[in-house]
Amino acid sequence: MKQFFIENKKNLWFWTFLILAVGAFFAMPIMSKDAGQSGDEYSHHEQSKYVYNYYASFGKDTTAITPRPKDYNQPYYGQFADNLAYFVAKTFSISDEYLVRHCVNSLFGWLAILFSALIAYRIAGWRAGVITFILLFLSPRFLGHSFNNLKDIPFAASIVMALYYILRFTQQFPKIRISTAVLLACAIGISIAVRVGGLILFPYFAMFAFLHFLLRNYKKPGLFSKTSRSEFVKLIGWGVGIAFVGYIMGVLLWPFAIQKPIDNVVFAYKNMSAFAIGIRQLFDGSMQWSDMLPWYYTPKFILMTIPIAVIIGLLCFFVLLWKDKKNYFNYFFVFFCFFFPIFWIVYTGANVYGGWRHSLFAYPPMVVAAGLGFNLAIEWVSQKVIKEKDHPQKL
Numbered sequence: 001m002k003q004f005f006i007e008n009k010k011n012l013w014f015w016t017f018l019i020l021a022v023g024a025f026f027a028m029p030i031m032s033k034d035a036g037q038s039g040d041e042y043s044h045h046e047q048s049k050y051v052y053n054y055y056a057s058f059g060k061d062t063t064a065i066t067p068r069p070k071d072y073n074q075p076y077y078g079q080f081a082d083n084l085a086y087f088v089a090k091t092f093s094i095s096d097e098y099l100v101r102h103c104v105n106s107l108f109g110w111l112a113i114l115f116s117a118l119i120a121y122r123i124a125g126w127r128a129g130v131i132t133f134i135l136l137f138l139s140p141r142f143l144g145h146s147f148n149n150l151k152d153i154p155f156a157a158s159i160v161m162a163l164y165y166i167l168r169f170t171q172q173f174p175k176i177r178i179s180t181a182v183l184l185a186c187a188i189g190i191s192i193a194v195r196v197g198g199l200i201l202f203p204y205f206a207m208f209a210f211l212h213f214l215l216r217n218y219k220k221p222g223l224f225s226k227t228s229r230s231e232f233v234k235l236i237g238w239g240v241g242i243a244f245v246g247y248i249m250g251v252l253l254w255p256f257a258i259q260k261p262i263d264n265v266v267f268a269y270k271n272m273s274a275f276a277i278g279i280r281q282l283f284d285g286s287m288q289w290s291d292m293l294p295w296y297y298t299p300k301f302i303l304m305t306i307p308i309a310v311i312i313g314l315l316c317f318f319v320l321l322w323k324d325k326k327n328y329f330n331y332f333f334v335f336f337c338f339f340f341p342i343f344w345i346v347y348t349g350a351n352v353y354g355g356w357r358h359s360l361f362a363y364p365p366m367v368v369a370a371g372l373g374f375n376l377a378i379e380w381v382s383q384k385v386i387k388e389k390d391h392p393q394k395l
Contacts, residue, residue: 013126017117020133025110028146032106035147037098039354044150045097047074048086054255064255076268078254080193081108081154102148109146112157113137115164116364120371122167123330127378132371135313141305141355142363149357151195156361158191162201163337163365167330169205169238170212174231176238185242189249192257196268198250200341202243208333209239215329279353291351298345301356306363313370320376334372337365 008014050064065075085104089097113136121129136142146153165184172180188205191198213235217228251257257265280287283297303311321331341362345352352358 008126011126013130017121017126017130017133020130020137021114021117024113024133024137025107028106028110028143029103031143032102032147033099035102038148038150040151041098041101041148043071043074044077044079044082045086045101047071047077047079048082051079051083051255052086052090059255059258065259073271075256076271077151077195078193078250078257079151079195080190080253081105081150083253085150101150105148105150105153106146108150108154108157109143112142112146112153112160112364115157115160116368117371119160119164119167119334119365120368120375122164122171123327123334123368124372124375128371128375131313131374132368135307135310135370136364136367139307139310139363139367142360145357145360149360152357152360155191155194155197156364158187158194158198159201159361160364162187162191163204163333166201166205166208167333170208170329170333173209173212173216173238174234176234181238181242182245185245186249188243188246189253192247192250192265193253196265196272199265199269201246204337205243206239209235212329281353290353293352295346295349298342298352298356298359302342302359302363305355306366310367310370313373314366315373316377317369317373320373320380323380324376331369331372334365334369338362338369 047064050061053061054064067073067075081104082101085101086097088094088104089100094100113133116136117129117133120132162184165180165187168180169176169184184205188198188201191201213232214223217223217225217231251261251265256268279290281290281293282288283293283301317331321327324331339362341359344350345359350358
């Protein structure tokens with residue numbers, strides 16, 4: 001850590017990043033104080049009490065894992081953030097539990113912003129990280145959800161944290177640091193413990209790790225060389241170990257999964273991946289059922305509600321990424337992480353509620369791409385200016 005600060009002590013963008021991160025850490029909980037109660041908060045707040053009693057009684061109180069007529073699907077959520085907020089309020093005897101909930105949620109929002117910016121930094125440096133941090137912090141819809149949406153924001157935060165450590169894993173391979181493996185497993189575990197959809201991180205991890213291995217070895221020393229075989233064994237070993245620890249952690253933080261660590265997780269995934277209840281929502285000037293929305297509902301809603309600056313950054317990303325060949329894998333990594341979830345919602349005709357909150361976890365990678373796009377544009381303009389200075393045109 002000391003060496004890290006020594007290397008960056010003269011980097012203005014690093015200190016700008018640090019100031020932004022510290023400032024947002026204190027600002028976001030303060031901003032969340034006046035947030036109202038969201039539609040799902042009451043039922044999940046009640047469930048968090050039952051979860052606390054489940055652990056406090058060492059599993060004897062089974063209310064948390066028993067479906068109830070009104071809230072039949074509550075056990076199928078791990079709702080880690082709700083449970084954490086209730087634990088904090090209970091431990092410190094804080095009477096205003098919703099204030100604690102909103103404060104805890106705002107810190108998950110801060111983590112999502114921080115790790116999105118760190119992904120940009122890992123790919124293109126501190127300037128890209130600063131741009132990404134600002135774009136995501138100034139995204140009204142994401143910031144607003146960070147104050148009282150304890151399902152989608154913690155899920156987005158855990159996903160983007162896992163993506164950051166997957167990226168670090170590929171950059172460090174084959175010499176993986178223990179801290180990277182442990183923190184990746186923790187991020188996966190927390191994601192599953194928030195919502196069963198965190199299982200998506202397993203194919204993400206497998207795909208990106210294997211793709212990186214192929215790109216690393218397909219020329220030299222060759223895919224079937226002794227060195228490549230050795231690296232492949234290491235890849236499988238690290239991958240299985242991280243996935244196993246992450247899964248176990250997710251199960252241990254989720255009472256319903258503890259009962260049957262395989263069957264109940266599969267059941268919850270099938271149940272939660274296809275909402276049975278349709279609700280009426282305003283879209284395109286009329287009230288429409290959520291399970292009968294047009295295919296373009298999610299992409300159109302996203303484009304209507306994100307900052308224009310993010311859209312401009314995305315355009316720069318797609319236009320200029322071809323100039324940076326050394327980062328093709330990283331650019332694909334970022335692109336896939338925001339494109340695939342939205343594509344899948346469109347392709348499957350998923351039943352989605354509340355605008356595009358179910359795809360909020362795809363937004364941080366989208367902003368990373370926008371931040372990288374602006375960074376590429378700055379580099380391109382800078383190179384043009386330098387070229388003009390070195391080779392002025394004669395009149």
